[in-house]
Amino acid sequence: MSLRATSDRWWKGAIMYCLDVETFLDWDGDGVGDLAGLTERIDYLAGLGVSVLWLMPFHPSPDLDDGYDISDFYAVDPRLGTLGEFVEVIRAAESRGMRVIIDLVVNHTSIEHPWFQASRSSRDSPYRDWYVWVDEPPAEPMEEVFPGEQGGTWTWDATAGQWYMHRFYDFQADLNVANPAVRQEIARIMGFWLQLGVSGFRVDAVPFLLEHQGIPNLGEEAGRDPHRYLKELRAFLQRRRGDAILLGEVNLPPADQRVFFGDEDGDELHLVFQFSIMQRAYLALARGDGRVLEAAFAELPEVPFDCQWATFLRNHDELTLDQLSDKERAEVFAAFGPDEDMQVYGRGLRRRLPPMLDGDQARLRLAYSLLFSLPGTPVLFYGEEIGMGEELSAHGRSAVRTPMQWSDEPGAGFSTAPEGAFPGPLVQGTFGPAAVNVAAQRDDPDSLLNWFERLIRRRRETHELALGTYRAVVTRPKSAFAHRCDWEGSTVIAVHNLGAARVDLRLPVDDLPDAVALDDLLRGGRIDVVRKRAAVDLEPYGYRWFRVVREGQRTTP
Ligand code: GLC
DSSP states (O other), X not given: OXXXXXXXXXXXXXXXXXXXXXXXXXXXXXXXXXXXXXXXXXXXXXXXXXXXXXXXXXXXXXXXXXXXSOSOTTSOOTTTOOHHHHHHHHHHHHXXXXXXXXXXXXXXXXXXXXXXXXXXXXXXXXXXXXXXXXXXXXXXXXXXXXXXTSOOSEEEETTTTEEXXXXXXXXXXXXXXXXXXXXXXXXXXXXXXXXXXXXXXXXXXXXHHXXXXXXXXXXXXTTSOTHXXXXXXHHHHHHHOTTOEEEEOOOSOHHHHGGGGOSTTOOSOSEEEOHHHHHHHHHHHHXXXXXXXXXXXXXXXXXXXXXXXXXXXXXXXXXXXXXXXXXXXXXXXXXXXXXXXXXXXXXEEOOOHHHHTTTOHHHHHHHHHHHHHSSXXXXXXXXGGGTOOXXXXXXXXXXXXXXXXXXXSGGGGTOSSOGGGSXXXXXXXXXXXXXXXXXXXXXXXXXXXXXXXXXXXXXHHOHHHHHSEEEEEOOSSXXXXXEEEEETTEEEEEEEEOSSSOEEEXXXXXXXXXXXXXXXXXXXXXXXXXXXXXXXXXXXXXXXXXEEEETTOOOOO
């Protein structure tokens, strides 16, 4: 293994797991998940093979957008615990070789934040210019992030006697990041949490954070490239902690995402969520057509070696399909969320994956095998490892944010309090805790949970997937999708059958003249290479990962 592959890029070989403390485990019995509960279950996550926890916002907040409306960046929401307990989470994770990253939500604050309260109170307040105020909203409308729910991006504030800007809800006022004082404060927030031991940040809404649109008095920022600010943030992060990372939410087409990695060697975000592949994966699954993914791969820009995509199938938000054409989106809606109630904002689905696939285990495993073999660091959303479903009676995106299902006990093992005290309803019906829970799946060797544990172990052993260069391998029939990953003379090829019919294909390895066989990394055994081809069969929705064995090379155990 070359020196380039060593642990200084720990995040490339990572398995990330996103959770909301509020819905993970309630340890004090008040009905709300807490940091003490999370500490209690760190061993569960370590056992699963997770190496990085991404904690959704846990700060004081009026909680109108699930904590993404923060009213104090330097504290812990008292419902969830204390700063002391936060440090215990970090410490518990560290002792199991795990790292913790947290959300950095600094595009906006809650309007209850003391900065906003001061800002609105008077034109002379030192905080006035911390937000974006105008006498008249611009004639040119801005895009709303939550169409139908948000009511515009400018709101009149009678106390201030001016309008303030908000890219998101009206209770989330945009900070004026062109103001040097705001920038200094954002750096201070990062410095604070780094000092407490976090390994980096999932940066919320990065394109909106950088944008200058709407800001009236740009001062020194006028005419400067907004990406300079991201470079400054990155440099600050690295000065404070050399191995910390920025993982950015940038939902843009791949070519536009590239610029968020920064200059040639990568001097902005380390990781960017790969929204385009995610959306196309659903289209490919809906059509049973691997060519959709071949085309998506072709659109991916080259990523600097010190950067990487973060891949996911579901997260805490709606499954956005905004990068698909209207026709393609309609196809995915028809396949996976036909009822209007399953859809949201005209662009997405408020569902989890297992119910979308009618609980079909073969298809579910195919989808996750694909995820874990794609270019990038895979990110799981809590409950995916056991196949949790959504609860549509919950409002909007909350449908996928229900309490974690630990057991079939009352309260799903999440809490001993009455369900009315929970942050949201438990899932009802087929995917509810009686049928889908951790305790039952631990005992069943064929469960999704144990399957995930095996998949994650294999992924962590397969450095080619973490560090190598990717390309699609053109194969037919069209229901099959093959891609390979090359790293330092070693090659891994993954093959996925998106269709309901068995597939036999001949996998080409023309450019590897000394290839003698393929080691099957998921089920064991090997396939000989004959005349530069390997004959591979795939069951309906089958998936296989292979490492190419070259003459004289050892086999993979
Ligand atoms: C991001 C978050 C989303 C939140 C929004 C506003 O998109 O993922 O959950 O509502 O930012 O902070």
